[in-house]
Amino acid sequence: MSLTITPATSALKISSQFDSGNIHVLETTNPQDIQLSIRRDNQSDFFQWFHFRVQGAKNQPLNLRLVNAGEAAYVDGWPDYRAVASYDRETWFRVETLFEPAKGELVIQHTPAQNSIYFAYFAPYSWEQHLDLIGQAQQSPLCEVHDIGTTLDGHDLNLLKVSQHNPASDSAKAKQQIWVTARQHPGESMAEWCAEGFIARLLDQDDALAQSILDMADIYIVPNMNPDGSIRGHLRTNACGANLNREWESPTLERSPEVLAVRTLMQKTGVDLFLDLHGDEALPCNFIAGQEGAPHLPEAVLQQENRFKQNLAQVNPDFQLERGYPPGKFGPETFTIAAFWVGREFNCPSMTLEMPFKDYDNRPDADFGWSPERSIKLGESLLNPIYRWLQLKNSD
Structure with missing residues (x-):
C-alpha cells in the first residue's frame, strides 16, 4: 500500500528541539517572509547562537528573518557574516546572509535542494x-x-x-x-x-x-x-x-x-x-x-x-x-x-x-x-x- 502525503502534513515546518537547538518561530505562513527570533541564554541577556531545522521547503526560495539580531550580544559580528547550512549534519556550507542594520534583522536566503535542512551560526559540535x-x-x-x-x-x-x-x-x-x-x-x-x-x-x-x-x-x-x-x-x-x-x-x-x-x-x-x-x-x-x-x-x-x-x-x-x-x-x-x-x-x-x-x-x-x-x-x-x-x- 502506498502512502499519500497530503499538503497539510508536508507544510513547511521549523523546529529546534534537539541538541544545541535555538530558535523561536514567529511566522512561517509565507516562505518569502519567515520570521524567527533567537532565544536568550537562560538567566542571561546574551544571545547570538542559532541552530534550527527547516522541513518541507524543497525547491522553495526561503527568506528567513531573524528579527532580533540587532539586539544580539555582538552586533559587530553580523556584517560580512554568512550562516552555515547542512543536509546531513556533517558537511556545513555557507549560504547567502544579509544584515539589515536599519531593521535590526539578519536575513538568510536559500533554496533547499532537499526536504530537510539545518541552519546554524557555526557548524555544531554535539x-x-x-x-x-x-x-x-x-x-x-x-x-x-x-x-x-x-x-x-x-x-x-x-x-x-x-x-x-x-x-x-x-x-x-x-x-x-x-x-x-x-x-x-x-x-x-x-x-x-x-x-x-x-x-x-x-x-x-x-x-x-x-x-x-x-x-x-x-x-x-x-x-x-x-x-x-x-x-x-x-x-x-x-x-x-x-x-x-x-x-x-x-x-x-x-x-x-x-x-x-x-x-x-x-x-x-x-x-x-x-x-x-x-x-x-x-x-x-x-x-x-x-x-x-x-x-x-x-x-x-x-x-x-x-x-x-x-x-x-x-x-x-x-x-x-x-x-x-x-x-x-x-x-x-x-x-x-x-x-x-x-x-x-x-x-x-x-x-x-x-x-x-x-x-x-x-x-x-x-x-x-x-x-x-x-x-x-x-x-x-x-x-x-x-x-x-x-x-x-x-x-x-
Whole structure:
C-alpha cells in the first residue's frame, strides 16, 4: 500500500528541539517572509547562537528573518557574516546572509535542494560527538579519561590526560605541565573542532613531533568546559547564566562548578603553559590574545608568548599576527578571565586562541568559510609551537 502525503502534513515546518537547538518561530505562513527570533541564554541577556531545522521547503526560495539580531550580544559580528547550512549534519556550507542594520534583522536566503535542512551560526559540535571524542581518545594507551566534576544540569565534566613514560628519553628534568581548555563559551563550537584536531595529532604514535612532546610534557585537555550551555543552545553561558570566562577569580559550586573543578585540579598539577580555545564573533581572522597589558606581567613570559605566536604563524598560514585584541581590553575583568588568572597564578605563558565565525578574510573560502575542517587543522598545528616552546624550556 502506498502512502499519500497530503499538503497539510508536508507544510513547511521549523523546529529546534534537539541538541544545541535555538530558535523561536514567529511566522512561517509565507516562505518569502519567515520570521524567527533567537532565544536568550537562560538567566542571561546574551544571545547570538542559532541552530534550527527547516522541513518541507524543497525547491522553495526561503527568506528567513531573524528579527532580533540587532539586539544580539555582538552586533559587530553580523556584517560580512554568512550562516552555515547542512543536509546531513556533517558537511556545513555557507549560504547567502544579509544584515539589515536599519531593521535590526539578519536575513538568510536559500533554496533547499532537499526536504530537510539545518541552519546554524557555526557548524555544531554535539554532545554525542563530544562523548565519541572522549571514548575514541581513551582507546589510545597514551590517554586517560578522568571525571573531574558534574555540571548544574548533571552532565559529566571530563578531562583527558595524555602522557607517556619512555625510559630511553626521560631526563633528569621534571616534565612540563601543559593545559588546554575549549568551549568555555558554548556557542563557540569551532573551539571543540580545534580541540579534536589537537587531540588526534597528539595521540598519533606515528607522529614523531607528538611523541617528542610527550617525552617532555604531560598534557591535560578539557574539550568542552560548558556541556550545559552547549546542549541548551547557549551562546556564552552555562545553565544558570554564568559566563565561565568571567568566573576564574572566585568560582563556586552553585554558580560555576566547571571552572572550580578545573582550577582546583590545576592547583594540584601546576601549569607551565596554558591554551584556552575560543571563537570571536567580529574579527574575520585567527589570532592569539596573550597577557600583554596585564599588571606585573614578567618580560620573560611575554617573550615566550610572542615567540609561540610567531612559531604558529610560520607553520599555518591560517594564523596571523597583525590583528587581535588591544592590550588592556578587559579592564577590571582581567583576572576573572582564564588566561589572565592562570598566567598570574602560575607565572607562565597563558593564551587565548580565537577563531572566526566569519570567513578568514586573508584566505577566503566561498563555499565553506572558516570551517570545522580548518579548525581541526589549526588544532593539529598547535603542536608545532608547543614543541618549540618545550625545546627552549629544556635548554634553559
